[in-house]
Amino acid sequence: MGDGAGETLIDEHVLEFPGGYKRSVGPVVGRFLTGLRDQQLVGVRTPAGRVLVPPAEYDPETSAAVGERPEDFVPVGPEGVVTTWAWVREPRPKHPLDRPFAWALIRLDGADTGMLHALDAGTEDAVHTGMRVRPRWRAERVGHITDIECFEPA
Amino acid sequence: MTDVAVVAFAQSKHVAADPNRNEVEMLMPVVAEALEQAGLEREEIGFVCSGSCDYLLGVPFSFVTALDAIGAWPPIRESHVEQDAAWALYEAWVRLQHGDVDTALVYGFGKSSLGDLHEIMTLQLDPYYLEPLWPDMVSMAALQARAYLDATGKTERDLAEVVVRSRAAAASNPNAIVAGTTTADALLKEQTTIAPLRTSDCPPITDGAAVVILATADRARAISERPAWIRGIDHRIEAHSIGVRDLATSRSTALAAGRAGAADDKVDLAEMHAQFSHEELIVRDALGLDDSATVNPSGGPLAANPVMATGLIRIGEAASRISAGGGDRAVAHASSGPCLQHNLVAVLEGE
Numbered sequence: 001m002g003d004g005a006g007e008t009l010i011d012e013h014v015l016e017f018p019g020g021y022k023r024s025v026g027p028v029v030g031r032f033l034t035g036l037r038d039q040q041l042v043g044v045r046t047p048a049g050r051v052l053v054p055p056a057e058y059d060p061e062t063s064a065a066v067g068e069r070p071e072d073f074v075p076v077g078p079e080g081v082v083t084t085w086a087w088v089r090e091p092r093p094k095h096p097l098d099r100p101f102a103w104a105l106i107r108l109d110g111a112d113t114g115m116l117h118a119l120d121a122g123t124e125d126a127v128h129t130g131m132r133v134r135p136r137w138r139a140e141r142v143g144h145i146t147d148i149e150c151f152e153p154a
Numbered sequence: 155m156t157d158v159a160v161v162a163f164a165q166s167k168h169v170a171a172d173p174n175r176n177e178v179e180m181l182m183p184v185v186a187e188a189l190e191q192a193g194l195e196r197e198e199i200g201f202v203c204s205g206s207c208d209y210l211l212g213v214p215f216s217f218v219t220a221l222d223a224i225g226a227w228p229p230i231r232e233s234h235v236e237q238d239a240a241w242a243l244y245e246a247w248v249r250l251q252h253g254d255v256d257t258a259l260v261y262g263f264g265k266s267s268l269g270d271l272h273e274i275m276t277l278q279l280d281p282y283y284l285e286p287l288w289p290d291m292v293s294m295a296a297l298q299a300r301a302y303l304d305a306t307g308k309t310e311r312d313l314a315e316v317v318v319r320s321r322a323a324a325a326s327n328p329n330a331i332v333a334g335t336t337t338a339d340a341l342l343k344e345q346t347t348i349a350p351l352r353t354s355d356c357p358p359i360t361d362g363a364a365v366v367i368l369a370t371a372d373r374a375r376a377i378s379e380r381p382a383w384i385r386g387i388d389h390r391i392e393a394h395s396i397g398v399r400d401l402a403t404s405r406s407t408a409l410a411a412g413r414a415g416a417a418d419d420k421v422d423l424a425e426m427h428a429q430f431s432h433e434e435l436i437v438r439d440a441l442g443l444d445d446s447a448t449v450n451p452s453g454g455p456l457a458a459n460p461v462m463a464t465g466l467i468r469i470g471e472a473a474s475r476i477s478a479g480g481g482d483r484a485v486a487h488a489s490s491g492p493c494l495q496h497n498l499v500a501v502l503e504g505e
Contacts, residue, residue, distance in 0.1 A: 113397045
């Protein structure tokens with residue numbers, strides 16, 4: 001620091017790929033994210049009959065490919081049940097809500113797995129495992145997991 | 155199989171933040187101490203492998219810079235894993251099976267104090283369903299803690315008891331940064347941060363490094379009076395999505411423990427890479443330990459958690475106790491990924 005003792009030197013440094021950086025989400029994840037734009041929740045059925053929500057391109061038990069046939073995709077929700085949760089007393093700036101909220105794994109109706117999202121329940125006492133919840137949609141939706149603003153008690 | 159043993163282990167004096175030393179400066183004395191323990195010169199090491207995470211320092215290929223702590227001229231045979239150095243030890247163990255080299259040096263290091271660790275760990279999550287929501291490291295752990303409490307009927311008091319025992323054990327560990335006498339009642343008075351977890355259920359932010367030296371059969375016996383032989387080592391991984399797993403158990407730990415032979419004989423002590431209090435209970439169940447085994451005699455990650463070295467330290471701590479005659483058979487566990495996604499189990503024995 002030398003002569004500038006006490007003075008913090010800050011340099012902004014932005015690193016960008018020329019032309020931007022794009023990822024393809026593929027036919028399975030993409031199907032789910034695209035559905036969110038229309039307030040549609042979709043799961044994918046594994047060969048063993050388990051419905052994964054959010055969908056994955058493979059069966060977590062057997063690694064078998066899933067979602068290769070149109071009939072493998074099934075509508076789920078919109079309501080679901082909380083399978084586990086955590087109460088955030090002081091949200092971080094990047095958290096989905098700026099007031100105390102719960103993280104919850106939510107098993108949507110018709111699904112066999114849990115999806116992580118925020119649950120706007122007001123107080124910790126209002127949250128319990130097994131409670132029913134429903135999505136609160138954003139007015140503007142772009143095909144992103146955050147098209148669901150959060151879940152709320154049903 | 156070529157017999158491989160841990161013949162030396164050294165670790166830094168861990169601190170919450172070490173602003174005055176970079177990674178190389180933090181590592182150098184630890185490397186020197188391990189080599190001295192083993193009575194080896196740098197040039198005698200047949201293979202070097204490290205574990206670290208570029209995201210902690212915030213620059214790509216920071217692990218290459220860290221090689222200055224070893225010295226890479228004349229050229230050395232070297233590798234790196236972007237993971238806890240327990241997996242670097244696994245790679246070194248595999249390398250030693252080739253039989254053309256008989257020693258390996260494994261190191262892990264991390265300065266968690268440089269950034270916001272709880273959000274840096276969010277960047278390891280899938281970028282479509284999880285990372286955009288920014289669930290931090292403690293939030294993810296808390297979801298697993300609740301699932302465990304719900305499934306077992308255990309309570310936050312059971313978690314606090316883990317912390318009490320950890321801190322008591324850490325009192326005799328000069329490298330611990332959280333240690334001392336406390337009670338479950340005192341801990342439960344503390345407010346939850348992300349319920350059901352309290353700050354006391356979480357690992358401290360820690361800067362530190364560790365080094366393990368491995369050697370094969372005759373070389374190990376020449377170096378150490380009582381080498382800690384790796385009798386079994388295995389690692390298994392589960393699906394990334396926590397929503398497809400049974401969070402109350404750790405199937406991958408149980409599988410790795412079975413393949414490593416953890417339950418084939420009596421276990422005197424176990425060092426577990428349980429960063430959160432509930433993880434110790436889940437891993438303990440998965441390892442099939444009975445009450446006779448001493449758990450985390452070092453205090454474990456709740457006492458000091460130099461990320462990327464913490465898992466390697468479990469193996470080093472277990473091996474040191476075997477070599478010092480503090481037990482005949484130990485199990486060491488390391489973990490990686492959210493909510494115990496990926497687990498490694500090593501069985502260490504004296505002769």
